[in-house]
Amino acid sequence: MTTPPTLAERRALVVEDDEDISELISFTLAKQGFDVRTAHDGPSAVAAVPEFDPDLITLDLGLPGLDGLEVCRRVRTTTDAYVVMITARGDEVDRLIGLETGADDFLAKPFSSRELAARVNAMFRRPRRGPATPEQPAEEPARAMPGEDHEVLRHGALVVDVDGRQVHRDGTELELTRTEFDLLTELMRTPARVWSREALLRSVWGNEWASDTHLVEVHVGNLRRKLSQGAGDRRFIRTVRGVGYRMEAAAD
Template sequence: MSTSSGEDRKALVVEDDEDIRSLIEFTLSTQGFSVMTVDSGLAGVDAVRDHDPDLVTLDLGLPGIDGIEACRRIREISDAYVVMITARDDEVEKLIGLETGADDFLSKPFSPRELKARVNAMFRRPRRGPQTVAVPVNNHVAAEPEHEVLRHGTLTVDVDGRRAFQDDSELTLTRTEFDLLTELMRTPARVWTREALLRSVWDTEWATDTHLVEVHIGNLRRKLGEGPGAAKLIRTVRGVGYRMEAPS
């Protein structure tokens, strides 16, 4: 593992190609990250566990365990932003990567400018707040007075505390899933197009693939318990996008 100095934010680059690894390391260090690098999936999982980075760039085609399996293991221990990087323009692999918890993906070759734009957009969103800010009390969230709290049926979201609850149970959401849920709950009567959610949540001109929205909405629905036959909290408006279903 190698490390280059930065300021407050930590990034981990998991990439077996030395040239690409050096390019990503340099690009992120110019954005104020303290950057660690490793060259295999297992080493990446260990580095996440040991160093708790804020951002992980994860190559899909790694030796040992591949990027998809590494992402799955990382998601069990971290809520870091994960950008998956692939040399193959394979839609199925990209979708699988997103379903395992990646927040975004880049296809090789990519420019340093594009990587900077994607990362800067992610970090314009707030990170999860302290665990002591809000706690569920009798199906509600007791939050600090200045916190924005959203409620919709059995769902409660403390926006500033970055915590979401369904009844008395806290939901384990990735940052992107949390941001999607927040946008939908802030305007429950609005039908959001996929393109509008992409602009609002990913907040960058480089994100143009609406598959990002569809996959993260699917992941969010599963965590809300929307299996076959279950009540839908997020409704698909055919040919348009999504909206919150009115509480029953």
């Protein structure tokens, strides 16, 4: 069973070419108990990830060598660390592209050390189970229990090993980011429930996060593409117009 790192074991890679900002982020994360390493350009960041194996990466968008988007694409093939992109540009297109490459959040400069700390802390204590609404009672999903404390969720062709953090579709393992995995787990735990975007944001990202439902929309879109790749015309997550998302009815 995989357990999350303790506070003393957490490692953070700060990727920032501005020395003052790098020092600010490093100091903030060190105060939160992280072992911090820095990189100041794209190639150094890519090289540092397999060596340092960080739990968190803060990633400036405008880096020399390789920009932050390309760094994120490359490191996503080797790590499931939380990625927070940081940029001087607040353009919505940059934000959405950043999230589509696998980032978990996006901070525009200037930002406060308090805001950074709150968001990082929220990521590492995400609630695992959201309450069902009175209007949408939870449906108990079918579960296989290999061990007393080992949770496995099944929904049609999908099998989620919650404790092992693995997802299989038709027996094939899928590569999901941490955020995509947490979203799918919440949806599969209550497959009859229609989740609003705001409810998913609170349950997966935590109460400290800004109420920006674009986070949910982009990550659900990414998750859908991964679930459907090679699955023909099968759909796994349904959009309920004007409300949010729920699991598609499981195929017989």
